[in-house]
Amino acid sequence: MIVLPQLLNELLDRVTEKRAGHLALDFARHALDIRQGEIDEEVMAACRECLVAGHEAIQLGEATPRLLQAQESLYAVAERWEGNRNRLATGAGLTMQAVRVGCQRMLEEAREHVMRGSLLTCQDLAREIQSGIGAWCAEQTPDKGDDRRHAARRARWEEARWQVRHIIETEPAPGETGTER
Numbered sequence: 001m002i003v004l005p006q007l008l009n010e011l012l013d014r015v016t017e018k019r020a021g022h023l024a025l026d027f028a029r030h031a032l033d034i035r036q037g038e039i040d041e042e043v044m045a046a047c048r049e050c051l052v053a054g055h056e057a058i059q060l061g062e063a064t065p066r067l068l069q070a071q072e073s074l075y076a077v078a079e080r081w082e083g084n085r086n087r088l089a090t091g092a093g094l095t096m097q098a099v100r101v102g103c104q105r106m107l108e109e110a111r112e113h114v115m116r117g118s119l120l121t122c123q124d125l126a127r128e129i130q131s132g133i134g135a136w137c138a139e140q141t142p143d144k145g146d147d148r149r150h151a152a153r154r155a156r157w158e159e160a161r162w163q164v165r166h167i168i169e170t171e172p173a174p175g176e177t178g179t180e181r
Contacts, residue, residue: 004160005127011167012123019171020122021058021102025051026170027122027163028098031129032091035136039091046074047095054099063106071099071107094129101125126163130156 012020029051036044053070057063078092100107101120137155138148 004157004164005130008126008160008164008167009123011164012121012126015122015167015171018058022055023163023167023170024098024101024122024125025054025058026166027126027129028094030162030166031094031133031159034133035091040077040089042077043074043089043092046070046077047091050074050095050099054102057106058102061106063103063109067099067103067107071096094132097125097128126160130159130163133159 012023015023029048032039032044032047032051039047050067050070050073053064053067057067074092074095078089097120101122101124104120134152134156138152141148141151
């Protein structure tokens with residue numbers, strides 16, 4: 001039996017940092033597409049702009065003014081207050097993490113400060129997205145015995161399958177140049 005999360009980790013271990021950044025943004029976009037009906041339109045638009053700007057910055061190798069502006073705009077529209085605790089609107093946190101995977105070093109250089117903690121990896125983000133999609137799917141399933149648990153497990157599996165397929169479909173052939181994204 002193929003264990004997709006293990007295969008995904010192996011595939012992601014072999015891609016370049018640049019490619020992992022693009023994949024993280026693609027994974028986040030896929031998760032946003034799945035949950036699009038429950039994400040505020042203004043937040044969704046800001047998330048999508050931030051993801052596009054992230055791809056652009058990775059391609060250029062520097063945090064572009066477009067990325068910095070998109071990130072600030074996303075923060076502005078995504079802030080929501082719940083009691084005394086600040087939280088981000090649905091989809092925004094995931095988008096920010098994906099941008100962090102692909103652009104953290106560039107953003108640090110552009111803002112001239114170092115973020116604390118270790119770098120978030122594409123593998124970390126892929127697992128978090130799988131878990132989030134599983135939890136969301138369980139919430140959508142009527143509570144009948146183990147149905148929610150099975151629905152969550154199936155959704156995590158399907159998300160891992162999509163992620164593996166996406167890597168395989170978008171990975172350039174060995175020796176190809178100029179096609180790496």
